[in-house]
Amino acid sequence: MLPDLIMDRARKMNCFFLNRHRLDSCKPLIIEDFQVGLITPEVMRQLQEFPDVFVCSEASVQLHPSLNDYKTRSTAVEQVLNQLRKNDVFITLRGWRDECYEVRADISEPSLMRMERAATCLFGIRQFGVDINGYVNHPELGLSLWMQRRSQSKPRWGGKLDNVVGGGLSVGFTVEETAHKEAMEEAGIPEYILKNLQPVGNVMIFFESERGLSPNTEFVYDLEFPVDFVPENQDGEVESFHLVPIKDVLPIVLSDEFKTTSLPVVLDFLVRHGVIDTESDPELGLLSELLHIPLGYFYRRATLGAGPGVPPPPLLPPPLVACMQPAADAEPEDK
Amino acid sequence: MLPDLIMDRARKMNCFFLNRHRLDSCKPLIIEDFQVGLITPEVMRQLQEFPDVFVCSEASVQLHPSLNDYKTRSTAVEQVLNQLRKNDVFITLRGWRDECYEVRADISEPSLMRMERAATCLFGIRQFGVDINGYVNHPELGLSLWMQRRSQSKPRWGGKLDNVVGGGLSVGFTVEETAHKEAMEEAGIPEYILKNLQPVGNVMIFFESERGLSPNTEFVYDLEFPVDFVPENQDGEVESFHLVPIKDVLPIVLSDEFKTTSLPVVLDFLVRHGVIDTESDPELGLLSELLHIPLGYFYRRATLGAGPGVPPPPLLPPPLVACMQPAADAEPEDK
Incomplete structure (x- = not known):
């Protein structure tokens, strides 16, 4: 299922x-x-x-x-x-x-x-963004992920569960600067923890909603939190934080409770940490493709182009996508 | 560079x-x-x-x-x-x-x-295969990767450096069975170490050489070796094993010494472990795409298709790939 x-x-x-x-x-x-x-x-x-x-x-x-x-x-x-x-x-x-x-x-x-x-x-x-998987190796709960519940007043996805830290790259900020800024603003993560921020790659999706097209690239970081650290929001954009044992993560993030466009970051975490593997999910290969849309x-x-100094290929219409079909019941974004 | x-x-x-x-x-x-x-x-x-x-x-x-x-x-x-x-x-x-x-x-x-x-x-x-990144957190060398040098007598890529364990899925074997079989045959890795085998996803490339087309999917595992463990070949297909400190890995795997089609597994390891990140390599996003060809x-x-019971889309010619060009100097496979 x-x-x-x-x-x-x-x-x-x-x-x-x-x-x-x-x-x-x-x-x-x-x-x-x-x-x-x-x-x-x-x-x-x-x-x-x-x-x-x-x-x-x-x-x-x-x-x-x-x-x-x-x-x-x-x-x-x-x-x-x-x-x-x-x-x-x-x-x-x-x-x-x-x-x-x-x-x-x-x-x-x-x-x-x-x-x-x-x-x-x-x-x-x-659109380029940054996401942090804040995880804990908890003595009783085992591997667990921190999640935030977005403030009800946020203009998009208000009240939904989300990754503990995430934000888009705005003008003037690099990827790493955005990670530090958002970690501070959203979850009050101090520098001594942030110095363990581990870049682990990126995910790409190409989503459409009634608002338009979202070709999203998220730069992903893993960050192990000390067991006794509790995130604390600084900018009013987060309602609460929750520590979720790894066995409960999939049911939650696959539910309508979770912000759809943040899901690839969590799925990528679960793949990299062996929670989703080819034994549990034989379609893992296809999942990897769908987390890294070209x-x-x-x-x-x-x-x-063919190399430095060589002009780029002529501009052509977008490629045909002949073989992969979306789910039939694609739902509106903010449902 | x-x-x-x-x-x-x-x-x-x-x-x-x-x-x-x-x-x-x-x-x-x-x-x-x-x-x-x-x-x-x-x-x-x-x-x-x-x-x-x-x-x-x-x-x-x-x-x-x-x-x-x-x-x-x-x-x-x-x-x-x-x-x-x-x-x-x-x-x-x-x-x-x-x-x-x-x-x-x-x-x-x-x-x-x-x-x-x-x-x-x-x-x-x-073609589906299995690859193990055998790594060591070495007290002096720091994070290091074990590599094998393939036997000179191997029919393909003989004498080249390669991942410590790798092999194709042949008839009758699952992904996990292949990982265990190859780990034993190629590197003599005992069960007590193999129980820490960590599935971490997969990489896909689409390579062409004078031999034909290689649409390869590699299922990737990370495996931490004890510091004092030295791999030992059992089937005559490996000439020697080498422990390589992480800082030396990129220059080696990018050289002609290394088996080209094993490279995506190492690059994926370096991305997941933060050795290649967006600060060191601004093209990381594109690299992720090229490690996960759809x-x-x-x-x-x-x-x-659109769902269970719904027929698949009609068969169509392969999609146009309009915008990404290969390196101009694509070289023969076994050079």
Whole structure:
């Protein structure tokens, strides 16, 4: 039963990646030589109203070539977003955060502009985040994971259970800086514990909800907490913290109680720690794929050319995804 | 320098996956409702000589419908292979092993026939293997990895450095059984150490060499060895064992000394243990993708349909891979 649920959830997290029909109907968003986003037909219809900013064609949506630097682009797109917000055409813009994300083909590539966080999923901009698995080798409970319950007042996924620490990379912060900042703000983790922060890789999913596209890359850390350490929220964004013995983790994270887009980080933890293995779940191979969606397929990068100095491959429509299907009953994101 | 080399090698390991032109020219190999292989034009030309066994069309290569069970298929294909071997048309059949692999769309799917190990890469059959990272927390050297040097007489990659234990899943063995069998045969690891074997996930690559296609899935285990334990080969397939301090691991495994197709397992170990992280290697996200190639794209499985009882999606040609390019200087496999 649980293995079926794991795969069901893994497909849900990747409902956009697995929906070929939807994928084929999107157009790449191009800035300079980079594909930085994916534009759905619904969003395209709105962008066509702003021909000075977005050049829409059969093949792609390009930022107008006259917008040729970071600042000019950021300002022009912000004006469009303000207009769209005023017109109230997109749910997602009601959650305006006044926090900006960088727009780039990959985290190793230059940022080409900044964009309001709430808008990034309209444009299919890659989102990068940091997550910490805070675990305890407890003398009675055994291996256990700390979880947070998000504050009811959070604009998204309010009241849901979540990883003990997690946050998106906003403008001006590196991955490691984000990890330290969020660990402090969300869970009050002091420096003497944080120095044991262990980077363990990353997970990628490609999710779609009624808000838009979420091509998420999460940089993952494991952090062993002292047995007597209790996380304490500092910024009002967490309601409570709970220590969960490892045997109870899967049923909880597979339930509707848990924030869907945080699930890959926990599943990856359970795979790396041998809780999910090929004996318990013969579909482990497929699960690994669904935790590492090849977002590089969709976001073309100059450095992926044949070598330094060699131009990147020509821009082409997104690849066909012929063979993997999402769960039939994909549910709305905030259910 | 090392980050560039890591990505260079990661692309080399996936030279088939990244070569769209090559990928587009292949046809799916179909048995029953499953795509179990990929047939290159060169192999197709040979299979057309055996119309009683292989039905070649524009869309696919199908095993003849009259071959309708495991035994009949295995026997018929073996006869074809014997003929091809006699004609000496494929280098890879010179390395005939008299060891069979199961032919299936995924390890969680039923096996549809068996096939001589040396032939699987002609048909692009998925290969499943097991690898153990044998590590030591050494009082002086710090974290260190045991490696083996393969016997000079091994038919492939003879004399190269390799993971301390690794082997393919042959007919009749599960993943865990293979791990135990290989640990005993290759490195003489006793049961009291093996009981600490920690499953940690899997890696997938899609490699092409002059021998054929290697869509490899490796099930990975970490195993901490006691400081005073020295591996001892039992089956004559290993020349020597070496304990390598972690700081020396990357330069060694990125050199030509190391078996290319074993590299993803080590890179995954280094990522999970924080030796490669996003500070040292900003392309970590892309590396994770290249260590988890979505082989499910290529090998269609009935269970990937919309749910139990729902038929699988129609068979379609392999997806386009539009955006990631292999290293320009892809080298022959056994160099």
